[in-house]
Amino acid sequence: MGLKPWQKALFPLRSVAAVVRLFEAELRQPEPDLVLLSLVLGFVEHFLAVNRVLPTNVPGLTFESRPGPDPQTRLYFPVAELSIVAALYARFTAQIRGAVDLSLYPRPDGCSSRELVRKVSDVIWNSLSRSYFKDRAHIQSLFSFITGEEGPPRVPPGTKLDSSGVAFAVVGACQVLGLPDVHLALSEDHAWVAFGAGGSQTAEVTWHGKGNEDRRGQPVQAGVAERSWLYLKGSYLRCTRHMEVAFMVCAINPSIDGHTDSLELLQLQQRLLWLLYDMGHLDRYPMALGNLADLEELEPTPGRPDPLTLYHQGIHSARTYYNNEHIYPYLYLAGFHCRNKNVKEALEAWADTATVIQE
Structure with a gap:
């Protein structure tokens, strides 16, 4: 399954307003498409904050120009064409569906098992580059996971995600697999997943701290019982799909460098947060x-x-x-x-x- 006709009709996205319209349409659905929205945000962020040089060697990529705040300046917005986004979407969904055989993980009560969640986590985890700076900027979206970056000579491109980005990718992959019970769980400095009836079970799916400790698949109950701040003593966010959209919007990083932010990304983040605010999310x-x-x-x-x-x-x-x-x-x-x-x-x-x- 790919993008639906009504989703395709919203492309191309030529402006901040067009991206907001896409999000509004998705947020009116009971299951907003996390993969699509994350790919779009990552695409826009990449060309507004990471690679601001207007590329001439990327087939099909164009920029929409409009007057800037000063008469002498112009602002350029990367046009998200359907062909580009659909290709990225197909690549992610094919990778996940090809790697997880749901027939091996029975769901008699309609809820996911810990083994299935761990398997999805393995797929994301094992797709990441083995060595990269995991706290670097602009590696929180599925665009970063799918596209990767060119490494040194003779080193193939590798995909990159930060810690919370890995947890989000697991939730997005579970949505692709038709697992509606798997949701993002958030504290103020960590992310994991909740699953099962009413989100009653939890599982670590990303690394811990500076040592990159791997506890994937383990429940978080021990940390909660210890009244650890990392798990907010159990008072953490149990996200709905719409709150997961809010999470990806909050994760937008408008910084171009240590001193400059992208005006367009700031505007996009602000407008999307107001949209979520108005809808009660x-x-x-x-x-x-x-x-x-x-x-x-x-x-x-x-x-x-x-x-x-x-x-x-x-x-x-x-x-x-x-x-x-x-x-x-x-x-x-x-x-x-x-x-x-x-x-x-x-x-x-x-x-x-x-x-x-x-x-």
Whole structure:
């Protein structure tokens, strides 16, 4: 199975607005297509932040030009043609379906087994390059996983993903295989998957920490029982498909280098987060609300809640749904007050952060 006719009709994507329309159409579905959306975001990010030189040697790749903020400048948006995206989509789905024989993993109750989740994790894991800097930027999407990059002479191209990108790729692969019970689980510094009836079971699918420790297939219950901050003492995000879309939007990295961000990527991320906000998919996602607030501080959207309101919404979400075990909502708020020289308010927010950690 490939892309559906209604999905194909939305291409080519020539602008930020066109990408937003695609996301809006997908978010209105009960099962938004994670693979398609991640490939599109990765494609756009690659040519706006990683390789900004207008390529002349990539067949079928064009750029849409429009006036920039200054009269002397122009902005260029990489056109996501259907032929390019469909080819990447077909490559990923064929790789996953060709590597996982579902007949070997019975699902009598309609739920996935730990062995099946581990197998999908193996497929993603074993496709990665053996040696690369895993904390580098712009390797969080399925575009990075599928395309890879050219290495040194005589070294073949290799696919790359960061830690949370591996977990997301496993969930995307499970969706391709028709496993609707497998979802992303998130803390503030780690990602794994939940599966089974009501997401009752968990499994590590990516590495741990700087030592790249491999615990794949193991449940996270031990870390929860130890009240580990890595698992937020059990008060972690259990994502829906729509929250998984929010995760990939939050993962957009607009940085071109250490000093410059892509204006188009910032605009795209901001508009997509507002789309998710309006549809109610950020209500249980405190970090996404903090991300949106930071973007609003940079470039306010007329008629929208101000950053301070959004920061407090993130704190309210953490208190309401996650037993006030999240520290990032308070750090977002403290950073805002610090940047605006509100010393008293910043100290109060940092004190709240310390209270969460201490408890």
